[in-house]
Amino acid sequence: MLESAIQWVADLSYWGWWALAILFVILEIFAPTFVLLWLGISAGLVGIIVLAFPSLPWEYQWTLFALFSVVSIVVVKGLLRKKPGVEDNLKLNQRGAQYVGRNFNLTEAIVNGRGKIHVDDTQWSVSGPDMPAGGTVTVTGVDGILLIVEPKK
Incomplete structure (x- = not known):
């Protein structure tokens, strides 16, 4: 053998x-x-x-x-x-992180720190300073499924 x-x-x-x-x-x-x-x-x-x-x-x-x-x-x-490879989309499975830096209009007013925005085909809960519905906000971060926003400057 x-x-x-x-x-x-x-x-x-x-x-x-x-x-x-x-x-x-x-x-x-x-x-x-x-x-x-x-x-x-x-x-x-x-x-x-x-x-x-x-x-x-x-x-x-x-x-x-x-x-x-x-x-x-x-x-x-x-x-x-x-030279490690560059990922095509580092936020692929972090859907909320994809919206950081983007501006959206409030669909529900932010009252007591909570409100809602409409992103594409989904409604997202947001946290930020109190604002009326229709106001424009900028997404600054993500906390789980909650988007952190501030008024657009």
Whole structure:
């Protein structure tokens, strides 16, 4: 069993490296860690080298694979640490936070610190200084499902 595994490793040709690369990329789809992606790219590069140099000993092939894998993972991790990805919408699941800074008209007067505004298709409870209905307010913050407002300046 061990001898057949060693023989398989020694007989890996360029198409074997490419098959290994595809396997790593497919596994990356199911385990999104970005590590297997770089292993797949490294295997693909070794496959190109083996295609160019078919007599390259298997020890050198696996050494190149290990070297490419480690270097690519270290470089990518370093780049991601320097420049982390920017979220498209940091407030995607914080609906109330999306309204901070926007102006709205009061649909119900703010009495004793509580009132209501209409935002798109939803009525929101607001907290702020007493104001008559129809007044324009600016949302300055969020407290759970309550929008904090102040009169528009």
